[in-house]
Amino acid sequence: xxxxxxxxxxxxxxxxxxxxxxxxxxxxxxxxxxxxxxxxxxxxxxxxxxxxxxxxxxxxxxxxxxxxxxxxxxxxxxxxxxxxxxxxxxxxxxxxxxxxxxxxxxx
Amino acid sequence: xxxxxxxxxxxxxxxxxxxxxxxxxxxxxxxxxxxxxxxxxxxxxxxxxxxxxxxxxxxxxxxxxxxxxxxxxxxxxxxxxxxxxxxxxxxxxxxxxxxxxxxxxxxxxxxxxxxxxx
Numbered sequence: 001x002x003x004x005x006x007x008x009x010x011x012x013x014x015x016x017x018x019x020x021x022x023x024x025x026x027x028x029x030x031x032x033x034x035x036x037x038x039x040x041x042x043x044x045x046x047x048x049x050x051x052x053x054x055x056x057x058x059x060x061x062x063x064x065x066x067x068x069x070x071x072x073x074x075x076x077x078x079x080x081x082x083x084x085x086x087x088x089x090x091x092x093x094x095x096x097x098x099x100x101x102x103x104x105x106x107x
Numbered sequence: 108x109x110x111x112x113x114x115x116x117x118x119x120x121x122x123x124x125x126x127x128x129x130x131x132x133x134x135x136x137x138x139x140x141x142x143x144x145x146x147x148x149x150x151x152x153x154x155x156x157x158x159x160x161x162x163x164x165x166x167x168x169x170x171x172x173x174x175x176x177x178x179x180x181x182x183x184x185x186x187x188x189x190x191x192x193x194x195x196x197x198x199x200x201x202x203x204x205x206x207x208x209x210x211x212x213x214x215x216x217x218x219x220x221x222x223x224x225x
Contacts, residue, residue: 001169034211036153043202044153050209087153089211094166096143096155097215 002026002090006099012107017078021102023088024070032092035064038101039083039084047086048073078104109134111203111216119197120225125190129203136184137161141206144177144188147218154199158206159186171210193223197224 003026014021018019023033031051046055048064051071061076075082083106088099115127129142136142143158157167159177167175176189190197200220204212 017221032209036211043204043218044212045215046211046213049207049211053210055211089155090151091206091209091211095169096158098155101152105125 001095002029002093002097004018004088004097004099006086006088006102009100010103010105012105013078014107015078015080019075019078019104021073021086021088021104023066023073023091023099025069025071025090027093028068029090031067032090033064033066034089034091035062035069036083036087036089037082038087044087058067108146109205109214111205111214113201113203113219115219115221116211119193119221121194121223123193123223125188125193125197125201125221125223127188127201127203127219127221128185129187130183130185131205132184135186136186138183139183139208141166141208142186143204143206143212144210145202145204145215146197147202148196148199156188156190156201159168161188195223197221198223 005024007022033051035048038044052064063074086102110132112130119125141158144156157177159165174191179186200218202218204215
């Protein structure tokens with residue numbers, strides 16, 4: 001199994017801040033990583049795929065980077081709508097796994 | 108655009124079988140995509156259950172494999188999930204999603220809460 005570990009688990013930040021969430025894989029997954037945003041009571045929304053490709057319609061303040069085992073999701077200037085939980089997902093293997101999630105809350 | 112909608116009983120008895128269907132609209136289930144099930148226990152993270160291709164090929168989460176069956180009905184443009192021998196630990200919101208080759212999962216259904224209780 002490929003384990004995905006996100007850090008931090010919770011992040012407190014203010015509108016306008018630049019924030020970074022990290023996701024580490026227990027073995028190399030090349031660039032087969034996606035990031036999702038989930039708001040309470042809603043389904044996850046795809047933000048980034050192939051580690052750094054921005055899904056259509058997603059604001060450009062979201063960006064992803066990394067390859068191999070270490071990946072980051074960066075929000076360049078937090079907006080009120082961005083406070084949510086973020087998950088990474090690896091799809092390198094036939095057994096897809098998610099990180100445990102990072103809750104981004106208002107400071 | 109493609110939309111997915113889960114349906115099925117919201118309450119299942121312990122030791123019973125959970126059965127859900129995901130209806131695909133706005134596109135064909137026979138397109139070059141996999142179709143997956145993911146669940147989320149209340150207040151917890153996401154767990155991938157498994158996926159199916161229109162040919163019937165499947166991949167399952169090893170921890171659930173002995174209890175899971177995912178099938179496809181091309182005539183109805185839908186796919187289904189069966190999870191047997193359920194316990195309270197299987198209580199979760201169940202989502203279906205399209206897996207776009209190499210590009211993650213999108214879109215997702217709205218999710219349906221299934222509670223395992225007597």
